[in-house]
Amino acid sequence: MFELPQKALAIQAQVEQFFSQQVLPMNAQWHEQARAGHAQPPIEAALREQAKALGLWNMALPRLADHEPGLRLTNLEFTGVAEVLGRLEWASKVFNCHAPDVPNMELLQLFATPAQKAQWLNPLLAGDIGSAFAMTEPDVASSDPVNLQTRIEKDGEFYVVNGRKWFASNAGHAACELIIALGVSDPSAPKSQRQSLVLIPRHAPGVDIVRNLPVFDHTSITNTHTELTFTNVRIPADHVLGELGAGFAMGQARLGPARLHHCMRAIGECEVLISLMVKRSQERTTFGKRIDEYGATQAAISLSRIELDQCRLLVQQAAHRLDTVGNKAARKQISMIKVAVARMYQDVADRAVQLYGAKGVTGDTPAARAFSRARAFRIYDGPDEVHLQTIARLEASDQDLTNLAHYLPLG
Secondary structure (H helix, E strand, C coil), rough: CCCCCCCHHHHHHHHHHHHHHHHHHHHHHHHHHHCCCCCCCHHHHHHHHHHHHCCCCCCCCCCCCCCCCCCCCHHHHHHHHHHHHCCCHHHHHCCCCCCCCCHHHHHHHHHHCCHHHHHHHHHHHCCCEEEEEEEEEECCCCHHHHHHHCEEEEEEEEEEEEEEEEECCCCCCCCCEEEEEEEEEECCCCHHHHHEEEECCCCCCCCCEEEECEEEEEECCCEEEEEEEEEEEEEEEEECCCCCCCCCHHHHHHHHHHHHHHHHHHHHEEEEEHHHHHHHHHCCEEEEHHHHHCCHHHHHHHHHHHHHHHHHHHHHHHHHHHHHCCCCCCCCHHHHHHHHHHHHHHHHHHHHHHHHHHHHCCCCCCCCHHCCCCCEEEEEEEEHHHHHHHHHHHHHHHHHCCHHHHHCCCC
């Protein structure tokens, strides 16, 4: 177990109290406002101001400077807070701790110039604007960045961007003002140096939203998954983020903490699903028995608890590694939690759907949406197959294979 300092525990308790007393009671109203067409429901905006006034703001940014608004929690310290926020799909936004803005802010903290920080980082930290990250493309396997087709070409004092992206989360949201896009700036360079990251104003000429993508036939206006095109988008040369050709490495620096945060929130949502399963099993009867008396129900709840607690420890270990040795050295642990948590998430959500029966596939409970999010989680931020390949490669390099012959009884 990893012990948290009293400061972190006190912050977690404060977040828990605010969530339970102010956020959770507004969940039905939030959904009602979202169904009415509000991309940012008014109740969410009001709660954001309250959380910000209490200082419960920007808690997922360990590199937060003294002059920047928010709380500087380490990744490990943030794990408990993120679990609380993960209980509702929109709660992270109340505290300015949501994707893709948090990993985008981390990118800007690490690599942006002072002028870029003033233009983009400061308003993101204040919660005045939103952002998107555009990497994935519809026509190629984007888990291999060598395949990317978006081009970033120099033209005098400008760069011209052409390409097509999709699943650029929140690019279609009304609050989005910045798109951080990955594209090929030098196709002849070594594989890891072909790509660059550029800062594209959302409303720049040539940036066109194609559609808000449905996920398992569900389309959200509050958390959009956007398909968009860049057609001769001209940006000044100073809109390159970091060094030209370093986009792939910077993107990897962004993805480590992003994957960790997704896993933390998933654990929080799974805690809710287990509670709902217990409640449902105590209230429902079949053939004269409560369904919590059946072995299948008991196994579903028990396995969910075992798997969730295992994943929590893995996540805490990965967070500790990220804090102490950095993103590159923690790659194996990050890939491990991405696979383990995504599969646990899907299994717990599937059991919740099954236990609810017909009601489980409707929108009357969180189970159906949780299942669709969980299944998608096994693909976004790197599919299972890529992470398993990474784990196997790093495990092989970590192993000491000397003296193994002595373990064999026949020599």
